[in-house]
Amino acid sequence: MSFLELSDVAKNYGPVTALAGVDLRVESGSRTAIVGPSGCGKTTLLRLIAGFEAPDRGRIALDGKVLANGGAAVPAHRRGIGVVAQDGALFPHLSIADNIGFGIARNADKRADHIVELAYIVGLDKAVLKRRPHELSGGQQQRVALARAMAMKPRLMLLDEPFSALDTGLRASMRKAVAELLEEAGITTILVTHDQAEALSFANQVAVMRDGLFSQVGTPRELYFQPRDRMVAEFLGDAIIVPARIADGFAVSRLGRIAVDTKERRDVARIMLRPEQILLKRTSREGMSGTPDMLFGEVTDCEFAGAVCTVAVRLLNSPDPPDAAAIGNTPLTLRRTGMDAPEVGEIVRLTVTGKAHVFA
Numbered sequence: 001m002s003f004l005e006l007s008d009v010a011k012n013y014g015p016v017t018a019l020a021g022v023d024l025r026v027e028s029g030s031r032t033a034i035v036g037p038s039g040c041g042k043t044t045l046l047r048l049i050a051g052f053e054a055p056d057r058g059r060i061a062l063d064g065k066v067l068a069n070g071g072a073a074v075p076a077h078r079r080g081i082g083v084v085a086q087d088g089a090l091f092p093h094l095s096i097a098d099n100i101g102f103g104i105a106r107n108a109d110k111r112a113d114h115i116v117e118l119a120y121i122v123g124l125d126k127a128v129l130k131r132r133p134h135e136l137s138g139g140q141q142q143r144v145a146l147a148r149a150m151a152m153k154p155r156l157m158l159l160d161e162p163f164s165a166l167d168t169g170l171r172a173s174m175r176k177a178v179a180e181l182l183e184e185a186g187i188t189t190i191l192v193t194h195d196q197a198e199a200l201s202f203a204n205q206v207a208v209m210r211d212g213l214f215s216q217v218g219t220p221r222e223l224y225f226q227p228r229d230r231m232v233a234e235f236l237g238d239a240i241i242v243p244a245r246i247a248d249g250f251a252v253s254r255l256g257r258i259a260v261d262t263k264e265r266r267d268v269a270r271i272m273l274r275p276e277q278i279l280l281k282r283t284s285r286e287g288m289s290g291t292p293d294m295l296f297g298e299v300t301d302c303e304f305a306g307a308v309c310t311v312a313v314r315l316l317n318s319p320d321p322p323d324a325a326a327i328g329n330t331p332l333t334l335r336r337t338g339m340d341a342p343e344v345g346e347i348v349r350l351t352v353t354g355k356a357h358v359f360a
Ligand SMILES: Nc1ncnc2c1ncn2[C@@H]1O[C@H](COP(=O)(O)OP(=O)(O)OP(=O)(O)O)[C@@H](O)[C@H]1O
Pocket: 013, 016, 017, 018, 036, 037, 038, 039, 040, 041, 042, 043, 044, 045, 194
């Protein structure tokens, strides 16, 4: 039995189906990220787990105890679940100390010391404790919200896009700090996010949601390299998807002959590679002669963005793919370090590393 178990959980708002019968297992002490396009049901799922609303159908159990079974539900304040919302949702009229200590009884032993300790754990300076929320930066407010949620000693922490208001640098460091903090405290966590890199780096389990259902649930590596379909593949990063003829552990496509991640398949299917699996090496038209097994292309566009540049490459000597007429010769979108950005018109040699994934 898993720590948190959701079975066939469904929720409608009038004619809108927010959740269509979701199953999910979360292990004790783990971190799960839920990603998916806007409106797919992520926040609704968190609200049902937290107990802010009851499901129309289905069962939610935490640590062996049923929290909701259809409409019958344990109230939110008895679930032992911490929630950190996108905007922090601090009490504006209370000091930071009182925000953090909101869930600690007024007469609790060493209450003030406990608040200082919580502030320290989330990386807040003691000096801010007397201030009000509006006197803090967005990042500091998020830390207060986290400290307040941790003060309740939750068994499960729900984070609803808690880093989205922060700028890129702070966002990454805050994410890492929060992940470490929760891990040390042994708190099982579910994070809702729009950001694929955030989901892949934060979680041990990632669940991709679409139209109120999970499309795929697995480890970050499984979902990134072995996505179930095009939607999951493209939601988690850029993907090169081409038709291929599969046999004996290899695929023959417009990218040449590439090893694939299955030995059993023998058919025509779509294969997927991540752009970073295709390496580019500068050469010239003369360098192409006498090397029929190698793959060459011409750079048709190069977008410089600092560390990385995005390079469009039109293949020059591609073998015929299964449906060549249908796909034409659309340029491939690849990546290269910004330091080594090629010029438009340059000839490059393409080498595939690793295996391609075959879609079902
Ligand atoms: N209280 C409500 N009343 C009516 N419809 C609602 C309500 N809450 C959510 N919905 C609808 O349910 C669907 C799922 O909403 P939800 O907020 O769970 O999506 P989400 O994946 O969290 O979206 P976002 O990423 O934009 O926050 C949406 O179509 C939304 O409009």
